[in-house]
Every structure is written in structure tokens, then in C-alpha cells.
Amino acid sequence: MVDRLTLLRGAVQQALETNELDGVLALRADHNGTVPHLFRTGDDLSGLALWPKYPLTRTLDLLLSAQPGARLGIVARGCDERSLIEMAKRNQVDLERVTLIGLACTAEEAAACRCARPYPTKIAVGERVEGVEDTITSEHARLSLAERAGFWQRQFAKCFKCYGCRNVCPQCFCEECALEEDLWVERGVLAPPFPMFHLIRAMHTVGKCVGCRECELACPADIPLTILYSLLRRDVEEMFGYVPGASLEDRPPLVVSGVPEGWA
Amino acid sequence: MREDFEPRIIGFLCNWCSYAGADAAGTSRLSYPSNIRVVRVMCSGRVSPELVLRAFREGADGVLVLGCHIGDCHYTDGNHRTAKRIPILRKLLSYVGIEPERLRLEWVSSSEAQRFAQVVSEFTETVRQLGPLEKGGEV
Numbered sequence: 001m002v003d004r005l006t007l008l009r010g011a012v013q014q015a016l017e018t019n020e021l022d023g024v025l026a027l028r029a030d031h032n033g034t035v036p037h038l039f040r041t042g043d044d045l046s047g048l049a050l051w052p053k054y055p056l057t058r059t060l061d062l063l064l065s066a067q068p069g070a071r072l073g074i075v076a077r078g079c080d081e082r083s084l085i086e087m088a089k090r091n092q093v094d095l096e097r098v099t100l101i102g103l104a105c106t107a108e109e110a111a112a113c114r115c116a117r118p119y120p121t122k123i124a125v126g127e128r129v130e131g132v133e134d135t136i137t138s139e140h141a142r143l144s145l146a147e148r149a150g151f152w153q154r155q156f157a158k159c160f161k162c163y164g165c166r167n168v169c170p171q172c173f174c175e176e177c178a179l180e181e182d183l184w185v186e187r188g189v190l191a192p193p194f195p196m197f198h199l200i201r202a203m204h205t206v207g208k209c210v211g212c213r214e215c216e217l218a219c220p221a222d223i224p225l226t227i228l229y230s231l232l233r234r235d236v237e238e239m240f241g242y243v244p245g246a247s248l249e250d251r252p253p254l255v256v257s258g259v260p261e262g263w264a
Numbered sequence: 265m266r267e268d269f270e271p272r273i274i275g276f277l278c279n280w281c282s283y284a285g286a287d288a289a290g291t292s293r294l295s296y297p298s299n300i301r302v303v304r305v306m307c308s309g310r311v312s313p314e315l316v317l318r319a320f321r322e323g324a325d326g327v328l329v330l331g332c333h334i335g336d337c338h339y340t341d342g343n344h345r346t347a348k349r350i351p352i353l354r355k356l357l358s359y360v361g362i363e364p365e366r367l368r369l370e371w372v373s374s375s376e377a378q379r380f381a382q383v384v385s386e387f388t389e390t391v392r393q394l395g396p397l398e399k400g401g402e403v
Contacts, residue, residue: 235355
């Protein structure tokens with residue numbers, strides 16, 4: 001059986017040759033980790049890498065904005081594809097200029113991300129594996145109110161406001177960020193008793209967060225942020241039938257008109 | 265709960281319906297608890313999660329958001345956002361260990377003075393039973 005990396009090289013090569021792309025954005029191995037890299041026609045593809053994953057969507061956005069005529073490919077896992085869909089709805093990326101090279105995650109990768117849907121809609125590389133049940137989130141939902149309060153007080157107390165969760169998030173693209181306003185988040189104050197930073201961030205990603213888990217991977221304090229975001233994602237689906245990243249046509253419920261039937 | 269506990273309640277009232285409803289309650293000489301401190305906003309849709317959270321951070325034990333009934337919004341659909349946002353914010357509060365009952369959204373029209381007084385009374389009693397908001401601190 002040919003390994004995924006070899007298949008990926010073939011897929012990137014093919015995309016570069018047949019789709020007349022100006023380049024394919026993928027990960028390159030670097031210092032035991034990975035970095036985003038734009039592979040162009042004729043480039044040596046031996047440096048291509050798969051893991052640890054990294055949000056390429058931010059880099060894609062940068063490249064497309066800097067090169068308005070460029071057409072690019074991107075190696076996209078399920079979460080990358082869902083991120084791009086939410087970004088496109090908010091005019092953050094022009095999907096007409098983007099070719100997706102779908103990458104299915106392995107069972108191990110899916111488990112590491114507690115991912116419910118570890119594959120994109122069109123798979124070019126890899127085999128589809130079933131999603132993983134997010135037991136951490138469901139266990140949290142069973143805690144009492146007091147237990148939750150204690151849990152999050154300990155977690156938020158670790159935060160030193162590096163803004164890494166926001167900076168890495170594919171869905172955080174506001175030019176003016178509420179988390180930088182003194183009115184809401186006190187500057188120079190670490191882990192105040194009332195967690196404005198994290199609650200505002202959670203509210204601002206409702207209907208956008210696709211659960212890529214990049215914030216959690218980026219967090220140097222290991223705060224399990226996606227527990228909150230997963231719970232809210234479940235609520236948004238139950239209340240409004242909305243699943244972020246599922247389709248380009250569905251409108252994000254919190255920012256459009258209309259209320260569910262029976263609410264008036 | 266402590267007998268002497270008087271909850272501090274911040275009320276965000278929309279200019280067109282609920283604030284007028286509160287005004288009508290006053291001119292009708294209806295009595296309601298003085299625990300509520302009213303902030304007039306142009307639309308309940310203006311009440312961002314930041315405003316609610318900051319009210320809690322600054323010492324509110326409860327936050328009451330009042331707006332026009334669905335269909336009556338002065339801006340047609342401003343309250344649609346509120347209608348969807350507040351339930352989600354209540355969920356979030358519950359996930360971090362804050363009683364969601366401390367945040368309440370109700371629709372009060374300009375003619376519903378009686379309803380305004382009743383909502384404020386009920387909500388004040390609910391928050392009184394919950395006691396002061398514990399914001400943690402020492403962990």
C-alpha cells in the first residue's frame with residue numbers, strides 16, 4: 001500500500017500540472033515540525049509533510065490578498081474545508097480561485113482532535129475513517145454547576161493572554177477585535193476573576209467555529225477551549241439547525257434576520 | 265440565602281418599547297423593586313455579549329434584557345438577533361458555572377406597564393434566591 005505522503009505528492013503534482021495553479025499551499029517538514037509552504041511547478045515535493053497539522057487557511061487568505069490574480073491549491077483536511085466555507089460566507093476568501101486537495105485524516109489523527117468528521121467532502125488522499133465521539137465534552141456537560149465553575153476557574157487562571165487562540169483561529173479575522181478593547185478586556189491584568197476574554201471569544205465564534213482545535217493546540221497553557229466551543233456548537237445545531245462549515249448556502253443564525261418558528 | 269441580600273440588577277431596555285413600558289409603569293404609579301438599574305439602549309439588538317458580561321464583571325447579580333415583541337421592532341429585525349443571542353449566552357454562562365437564570369430576556373411593549381413591573385419583580389426574586397454572583401477569585 002502506498003503511504004499517504006507519496007499519494008499527496010502525486011496529488012499536488014497533478015494539481016499543479018492540470019489545474020494551471022500558481023502554487024499549492026501545503027505543509028513542509030521543518031525542524032521536527034511543519035510550516036506552511038507554497039509549492040510551485042517544478043519544485044521538489046520531497047519536503048511535503050502531513051503532521052502536526054497547521055491552519056493553512058490563514059496563510060491562503062494572506063497569499064490571495066497579496067496576489068489578487070493568483071489561483072492557488074490548498075491541501076485541505078475536513079476542518080480546513082469547513083473553515084474555508086465559513087470564511088467564504090463572510091467574504092474572507094474567494095473559493096473561485098481555490099482548488100481543494102482533500103486529505104482524509106487517519107484514525108489516530110481523528111482521535112487526537114476528538115474530531116466528529118475527520119474528512120473533507122471530496123477526498124483526494126487518504127481513506128475516510130469514522131468520526132470520534134468527543135467524550136471530554138460530553139463528560140463536562142454532566143458536571144454540576146459548581147464543578148464547572150471550579151474547573152474553568154482553574155483553567156482560566158492559567159491564561160496569560162498571549163492571544164494565541166485568537167491569532168491562530170481561521171475564523172478570527174475582524175480588523176478591530178473586542179479582545180483588544182480596554183472596555184471589555186482589561187489590559188495588563190492577568191486571569192481576572194471574571195473571564196471576559198474567554199467568554200467574549202466563545203460568543204464571537206458561535207456559528208463560525210468548525211472545531212478545528214487549532215486554538216487548543218496553540219495554547220501554551222493547555223486550556224481545553226474547545227470544550228466550550230463544542231458545547232455551543234451543539235446548542236446552535238439544536239436551536240437553529242445550523243452546522244458551521246456544512247454548506248455554503250446555510251446562513252449563520254446569529255447574524256441574520258428571522259427567528260425559529262414558535263419563538264415569536 | 266441571606267435575608268439581607270439585595271441583588272444588584274442591570275436592566276438593558278430598548279428605547280422604543282420597553283423603556284416606554286417602564287415609563288408607563290412609573291406614571292401609572294405601579295410599584296416594582298428598586299434593585300433594577302436601567303440602561304436605555306436604542307435596540308435590544310445593541311445588547312452585545314460584552315455588555316452583559318461586563319455588567320456581571322462589575323458586580324451585577326442579574327442582567328435583564330427587555331425589548332420589543334418579535335414583529336414590533338423599531339428596526340424591523342434588531343430583536344431577532346437578541347432573541348437568538350441571549351439563549352446562547354445563557355448556555356455559555358451555564359457551561360462556566362454561572363446560573364443561566366441570572367440572565368433573562370423578555371419582550372415588553374410600551375403599553376405593558378403592568379408586565380414590566382411583574383417581570384422586574386419576578387426576576388428580582390429569582391436573583392435574590394440565587395444569592396450573590398460568585399466570581400471566584402482564589403483558585
